[in-house]
Amino acid sequence: MLYDLHELQRSFLSPLAAFSGSNAQLLTHPYSPWAYTPLSKQLAAGYELLHRLGKEYEKPLWDIPSIEKDGKTIPVKDETVHHLPFCNLVHFEREGLKKKEPKVLIVAPMSGHHATLLRDTVRTMLVDHDVYITDWIDARMVPLSAGPFHLNDYVRYVEHFLEFLDDDVHVIAVCQPTVPVLAAVSLMSARNSPHVPKSLTLMGGPVDTRESPTQVNRLATTKPYSWFENNLIQRVPARYAGAGRRVYPGFLQHIGFIAMNPDRHMSSHYDFYNHLVKGQDDDAESHRRFYDEYNAVLDMPAEFYLDTIRIVFQEHALPRGTWEVDGEFVTPAAITKTALFTIEGELDDISGLNQTRAAQTLCENIPESKKQHHTAMGSGHYGIFSGRRWRNNIYLLVKDFIQKNA
Template identity: 60%
Template sequence: MVLYPLHELWRTGLAPLAYWADANARIYSAQDSWLSSLPGSQRTAAGFELMYRLGKDYEKPEFGIHQIEVEGHPIPVVERVELEKPFCRLLRFKRYHDQADGLARMKDDPVVLVVAPLSGHHATLLRDTVRTLLPDHKVYITDWTDARMVATDAGAFHLDDYVAYVQDFIRHIGTDNLHVISVCQPTVPVLAAISLMAGRDEPLPKSMTMMGGPIDARRSPTAVDNLATRQPLWWFENSVIHTVPANYPGVGRRVYPGFLQHMGFVAMNPERHGLSHWDFYQDLIKGDLSSAESHRKFYDEYNAVLDMPAEYYLDTIRTVFQEHLLPRGLWDVAGERVDPSKIRDCALLTIEGELDDISGLGQTHAAHALCTGIQASKRQQLTAAGAGHYGIFSGRRWRTQIYPQVREFIAAQAQAPVKPATPTKAPARSTQPSPRRRSQRG
């Protein structure tokens, strides 16, 4: 198929126009440029910048978390690679403190592994999640690699491999005081990974928090779910799978290209994106630099997409959205049956957004019906009022309404070991995490 090479040719041809538009936007807006004093210069600069942003290529953003504030003191943060695999890097955000007592408090903080989605965007989409967690936790995150940057000699990457990666990361970090947070797509492989570890009597994390994921996509199906079931699997393989062209390290690898995914994201809400760009243009003309910068930051992240390995993408379509193997109890990973009822020593918190248009209501909470081996007192679920999909892990609602409850849930599991429970037949009642007095942390 020639679509990928044609896209690269188009992008290459568009690059000079984007650079030209960027240069003109700067010339007509720079204070030391005589062109900025001409009548209509601000409107001209705004038009050129909009042209530039619509035509530019968006690279993977940086996390850019270099400092946080703890107890009123600035704390340096260093991002480092803890473990590297062909398709993913395990990153740690290492905190430093120049006071002995503060350092001692931070050493006792719970450890959190954030499993980022491999569903189009980079892990930096969870920047706000990480930054919010850092004052109270030691934080790791999975940083998935753009498949077009992985040479074919690294082999294929299936959904089973995703599960194995999560298990390897858990073992590498160690389960002592470890808490796993999965956001969106990885709720399914994370539940599988911990279920298989439980079946082998391996030590488990203290808790798992699952946010807005398709544990059972049959519940309240959304447009995303319907798209995945509307066509047979062969249609996806023939229509959206393409081969990486020669200008990338992964030449010859079969992928679901990021540019096709981005087109799908925009197609879900074209009017909203169109209005957003128009508002950006108007903000530039009015001189509302704060609103314009917010637009830039959002689309720098939103428009930066990665290629997914074809095998992994097709496995996910079939396993999660078409055959629903996990909630039906029929999913085998590398020859082992996934049985969440075997999980005992790991607490469970599920979080959904009331207005989530990606993972419908009840899809994530369905984990409770599967994890019957976890005692009811160690299972909680939260439906965030007024929150959409991104609002449950990023933004004001995440920081002020959801995170405090996640923090208290993790703190409660960190303070007391989870005891094995007698399996129950019914899922846990919907409860809200009870408020607790927070102990002093670094």
């Protein structure tokens, strides 16, 4: 019912958003006489802000047309090379580049935002690596005939992609997938699979949420499992391909994102209005780019979300050694050949300090010479995989680690 009410609200807001967007253009276009009237900048700024608050945000494009390498511009083309019901495997082909470089699978989080949130991660990695990424599909677009999708299915998807990519793969898991990726590599190692990755880099993830609990962890542990199922799970409305599927809707997740830092978002929108009025186009465009990504959310399968709450945050099944995937116990100690690099942000308010580092202790049979840890001082959650600190510091460490274990 809540999802249906949300769709009804969207149907009312859409005409208002379109009207506001048109008026903003009318008051700013250089060939429009209205752009030269008194208060036109203030009115245009108000209309654009209203437009952006009311519009529906689609999945952003990857928008990586090229990279700069050795002083040359290398065209880049993204294409889906493998498809599963809930995920596409996307490859970024660097045209004309014949030199063989390390093959890297970036496992993006299924935690509300699209995989394009890792655009900066991908763009930076492309300079020295052959990059693939998991592009999770909005659950409201997956027909019921595809069946449910549990956390265990996520683990199997990772195994499947590693087998598809064959040998000599390096894996980077960002945030939420650190847990299922570590599980997948553990299971493959226990079976002596020939497709275990050469290296595994875990970045800012909830491997053991008993360490330095954050606001996210506390929410998951202060509410009973039934609260999440009864209050957050909705059925997809009839207008979508996944009609009837139980999901944790993107719009509810977005409300949660905003609620974590409401003052920051309010201040950001106020600054955006002032940038428009003052003609500070670069700052205004930066705001647009950020919120085009931040406001584009997807629905998560209910089974996956509820499994994550129970297994990762409430039962701590991975660090306690009680997690079973289709009858197989997940034992990180089984990993012996894959090198391990854990990365955390000092100021991460989503995955606290030592939550990711816990993987170092769990993977006790990896030789110390193949283990590495880095705490990014002054960095928050997003800073470890996007932005200046990522590009100028953390990436160089990841690059060296991959090359050392290639």
